[in-house]
Amino acid sequence: MNNHTSEKILDASMALFSRKGYNSVTTKQIAQEAGVSEMTIFRYFENKRNLFEQAVERFMFSPKFKALFENNLVWDLETDLLKISNYYQDTLHKNQKIILMHIKSDGLDSKPESPLFKYPNELKKLLVDYLNRMKEKGALQENPEVLAVSILAVNFGFFMTYLINKTLTSNTDLESCISNLVKIITKGVTG
Amino acid sequence: MNNHTSEKILDASMALFSRKGYNSVTTKQIAQEAGVSEMTIFRYFENKRNLFEQAVERFMFSPKFKALFENNLVWDLETDLLKISNYYQDTLHKNQKIILMHIKSDGLDSKPESPLFKYPNELKKLLVDYLNRMKEKGALQENPEVLAVSILAVNFGFFMTYLINKTLTSNTDLESCISNLVKIITKGVTG
DNA sequence: GAATAGTGTTAGCGGATGCTAACATTTTAC
DNA sequence: GTAAAATGTTAGCATCCGCTAACACTATTC
Numbered sequence: 001m002n003n004h005t006s007e008k009i010l011d012a013s014m015a016l017f018s019r020k021g022y023n024s025v026t027t028k029q030i031a032q033e034a035g036v037s038e039m040t041i042f043r044y045f046e047n048k049r050n051l052f053e054q055a056v057e058r059f060m061f062s063p064k065f066k067a068l069f070e071n072n073l074v075w076d077l078e079t080d081l082l083k084i085s086n087y088y089q090d091t092l093h094k095n096q097k098i099i100l101m102h103i104k105s106d107g108l109d110s111k112p113e114s115p116l117f118k119y120p121n122e123l124k125k126l127l128v129d130y131l132n133r134m135k136e137k138g139a140l141q142e143n144p145e146v147l148a149v150s151i152l153a154v155n156f157g158f159f160m161t162y163l164i165n166k167t168l169t170s171n172t173d174l175e176s177c178i179s180n181l182v183k184i185i186t187k188g189v190t191g
Numbered sequence: 192m193n194n195h196t197s198e199k200i201l202d203a204s205m206a207l208f209s210r211k212g213y214n215s216v217t218t219k220q221i222a223q224e225a226g227v228s229e230m231t232i233f234r235y236f237e238n239k240r241n242l243f244e245q246a247v248e249r250f251m252f253s254p255k256f257k258a259l260f261e262n263n264l265v266w267d268l269e270t271d272l273l274k275i276s277n278y279y280q281d282t283l284h285k286n287q288k289i290i291l292m293h294i295k296s297d298g299l300d301s302k303p304e305s306p307l308f309k310y311p312n313e314l315k316k317l318l319v320d321y322l323n324r325m326k327e328k329g330a331l332q333e334n335p336e337v338l339a340v341s342i343l344a345v346n347f348g349f350f351m352t353y354l355i356n357k358t359l360t361s362n363t364d365l366e367s368c369i370s371n372l373v374k375i376i377t378k379g380v381t382g
Numbered sequence: 383g384a385a386t387a388g389t390g391t392t393a394g395c396g397g398a399t400g401c402t403a404a405c406a407t408t409t410t411a412c
Numbered sequence: 413g414t415a416a417a418a419t420g421t422t423a424g425c426a427t428c429c430g431c432t433a434a435c436a437c438t439a440t441t442c
Contacts, residue, residue, distance in 0.1 A: 002418065020297055023215040026399060037420050042401065103355070104295045106211055117356055124359060142371065149352075149363050150372045157348015161340075164294070165308055168315060172340050180333065181341045185372075188379030193388060217429060228390050233431065383442105390437070399428075407420065412413100 006044050008034045013055040018097035021104030022052055056101070061094035063087065063119055069126045077139050078186035084127065085155055085178055091119060092159040100163070120156070124148050140189045147189070154181060197235050199225045204246040209288035212295030213243055247292070252285035254278065254310055260317045268330050269377040275318065276346055276369055282310060283350040291354070311347070315339050331380045338380070345372060 012034035016025040027048055031038040045051035068087055073080045092099065095115045102114050112118065131144035140147070155178070162174055169177070203225035207216040218239055222229040236242035259278055264271045283290065286306045293305050303309065322335035331338070346369070353365055360368070 005418080021212055021215065021295060024212070024297065027401085028399080038400095039402090039421085040419060043419085048400065104212060106215065112358075117358065120352075120356055120359055142375070146363050146368055146371055149360055150349075150368055152359065153348040153352040153368070154345050154372075155348070156352055157344040157346070158341075160351050161311075161344040161347055165311055167303075167308065168311055168343065169340055172337050177337055177341055177344070180337055181345075181376075184333070184379035185375055186379070188375035188377070196388080218431085219429080229430095230391085230432090231389060234389085239430065386439100386441080388437105388439075391435085393433090395430105395432080397429085400426095402425080403423090405421085407418100409416100409418070411416080 001044075005036060005040065009036060009041055009044060009051070010055050010058050013051055014059050014097050014101070017052065017055065017105070018100040021101070021106075023105070056098055059095075059098055060115060061091065063091040063123075065119070065123050065126050069130060073130070075134070075137070075139075077134060077190065078183060080130070081151065081186060082179055082182045084123075085151070085182055086175075088123060088152070088155050089159065089174070089178065092155070095119075096163065120152055124152060127151065142189055151185075154185075192235075196227060196231065200227060200232055200235060200242070201246050201249050204242055205250050205288050205292070208243065208246065208296070209291040212292070212297075214296070218242075247289055250286075250289055251306065252282060254282040254314075256310070256314050256317050260321060264321070266325070266328070266330075268325060268381065269374060271321070272342065272377060273370055273373045275314075275321075276342070276373055277366075279314060279343070279346050280350065280365070280369065283346070286310075287354065311343055315343060318342065333380055342376075345369075345376075 009030065012030050013025075016030055016033060027041055028038055030051075031041055034041075041051065045054060065087075068084065072083060098115055102111070102116050112121075127148040128144050131140065131142075131147055134140055135142075135144055158174055158178055162169055200221065203221050204216075207221055207224060218232055219229055221242075222232055225232075232242065236245060256278075259275065263274060289306055293302070293307050303312075318339040319335050322331065322333075322338055325331055326333075326335055349365055349369055353360055
């Protein structure tokens with residue numbers, strides 16, 4: 001077992017699966033992209049489905065939202081929302097290929113353990129709690145759940161817009177767009 | 192030529208292509224979903240690629256952004272942004288299946304005539320112009336291009352969030368989320 | 383009720399795909 | 413330098429997919 005070889009195969013799989021979706025990628029293509037014989041793929045990974053699953057496992061980044069909320073917030077709305085947004089953007093970016101892979105590979109409304117569902121739902125709960133406490137403190141008036149969903153959607157929107165339509169954001173970098181919008185929202189939400 | 196039959200086939204194609212992507216759908220599946228013999232498909236549409244293209248043509252909704260900007264705006268920021276957002280949401284929803292189809296069918300960064308690129312880019316230009324004029328009138332201070340990209344991303348984010356992860360928005364309906372966020376943004380952007 | 387258009391059925395071709403078997407070659411380890 | 417481990421090569425099998433051909437059946441039209 002050569003670690004380097006299996007890495008090459010996993011890299012190539014992830015690249016191709018995220019570009020074209022599971023069904024549209026052939027093991028022959030993966031072999032070529034990895035610079036490896038097709039046989040080698042089957043020797044290491046048994047079959048295509050298994051390769052797919054190991055690739056997901058290999059490249060999944062698991063964010064630590066709980067730690068973020070427990071240790072890194074300062075109870076200033078703009079500062080915290082920006083920190084949360086940035087960390088979520090980081091998560092989305094690191095899971096970019098897996099997310100694309102899942103979107104492109106069959107059923108959208110399945111697998112709650114996929115990063116497409118698991119992390120946003122986790123983050124939503126924490127965010128609602130946070131916003132509830134901020135509301136108690138009088139730092140905002142909005143409905144916390146509506147606001148939480150909005151913040152998640154905003155971040156996902158920037159992420160997908162960047163992924164899909166780079167011409168749209170050509171003259172504008174994401175990071176400043178987001179910090180700008182967070183500032184606007186904070187201002188619009190405070191008193 | 193029976194119109195009803197070709198409609199059934201087009202409907203089934205769109206349903207399946209948008210669920211699974213072009214390559215993952217077989218003509219046999221389409222035939223079954225349409226309740227029709229596979230042969231009939233080829234009699235009507237020659238080949239699979241052609242069926243795909245006619246399905247896109249059949250179901251594409253072309254928004255009239257120009258008319259919207261020329262006739263329906265009242266130069267009140269919140270009112271106008273809400274109207275623009277709602278119309279864009281409507282466009283996204285009506286093109287929902289085509290958008291999914293394109294996302295799931297191969298290259299993301301291709302075909303500028305796809306509704307994924309064409310309409311957002313068109314809308315962006317009009318929105319930047321509008322915001323520029325509003326800025327001249329003193330109705331906002333932000334950078335118009337950054338704000339325009341943000342508004343588009345926000346809308347696309349709500350749309351995709353709803354499409355992909357309906358549990359996230361379970362207790363919250365999109366429309367009120369959007370009008371709420373538009374209100375917040377307007378407030379945060381004005382003076 | 384005969385002619386015609388629309389649809390179904392069956393069989394199959396050529397090519398691709400996932401995957402296996404058997405053997406040859408190269409690389410690594412000691 | 414030899415044994416063992418890793419990888420390549422070639423051939424091929426079973427299945428599926430897009431698509432065609434030929435013919436049978438049914439509904440519609442006049």
